[in-house]
Amino acid sequence: MKEIPPTPESFEVIAAATDALLAGVAGLDDKDIAAPSRLPGWTRGHVLSHLARQAPALERLLEWARTGVETAQYPSRAARNAEIEAGAQGPAATLLTDVRTSAAHFRRTIEELPAPAWKATVRPFTGELCTPCRILVIRIRELVLHHVDLDIGYDVADIPEPARRIVLDDVLGYYAEAEGTPDVTLRDPEGALLGRFGTGGPAVSGTPADLLAWLSGRSTGTGLTGQPPALPPWL
Structure with missing residues (x-):
């Protein structure tokens, strides 16, 4: 179960992945958003809605770490899916603003999280017990692989080496x-x-x-x- 330390270098990997994603989707219009992604049953809008709503969901886990009060990443799978679906049906401009503003808020949250909170134990939606250091890996993984899933000319080979190494280590650890x-x-x-x-x-x-x-x-x-x-x- 891959974790990375909360260092400026780690935060920069997230920032770079976010910037690449935002640059890639900046020109998408309503028709582009409604087109299929590489994920079965999901449009590009679904992928972007998931990324936008994942940021505050991960912040709920960071709030758990900060306060010690258990806070679920999502209330339920049904609630998560409904949230994604609702966002996917909106106009491109609204959805892209949500992706951008939620990503910026997430960055501020991780940069301001107190040092003791990084050693707390939380449980993501996937069920594993971990520290918030795991959340950094999850966000990097989601940003770069879902960028690929958007099918807008960005592929796994385009993922920069630091992020690719982190995600490869994560998936290798999972299959092990x-x-x-x-x-x-x-x-x-x-x-x-x-x-x-x-x-x-x-x-x-x-x-x-x-x-x-x-x-x-x-x-x-x-x-x-x-x-x-x-x-x-x-x-």
């Missing part, structure tokens, strides 16, 4: 512990070990970007050498 993960060894093109699941098994190699695209379900294994096995669902 997940039930049903096949035995496989993952290496980069030079043969360096990147990950090993189970007893190792057959080797699959590729660039970190190609491996992340496959592991995160954003490709079927394009660019990889070897036979990528079927993986259990991630998130």
Whole structure:
């Protein structure tokens, strides 16, 4: 379960991912927003609505860490889905403003969180117990992978190295512990070990970007050498 420290460098990774996303969506209009994303059943509007509403949801966990009062990330899955759906139906200008203002508020929240709060224990919607340092990883992961999901010309290979490394470590950690993960060894093109699941098994190699695209379900294994096995669902 990947966590990163609350340093200026970590905050800058989030800021860079946010800036890239905002630059990519700045020119989208109502027709663009209504077009399908790469995620089955979701338009681009759904993806952007999710990102906009995720920021205050993560802030609820930070408030839990700050005050010690348990505060759920979302009241329920149904409430989360309804919130996303409502935002997805709005005009592009309103939705893009929501993405921008919620991201700015989230940045201020993490930068102002008191030092003791970063050591508190919270439980995200996904169920794991963690410190708020995990929330930084979650936000980076959502920003960069959902930027890809928007299908606006940004792909996994375009994710900057610091963010890509963080998200790759996160997904590798997930599959190392997940039930049903096949035995496989993952290496980069030079043969360096990147990950090993189970007893190792057959080797699959590729660039970190190609491996992340496959592991995160954003490709079927394009660019990889070897036979990528079927993986259990991630998130």
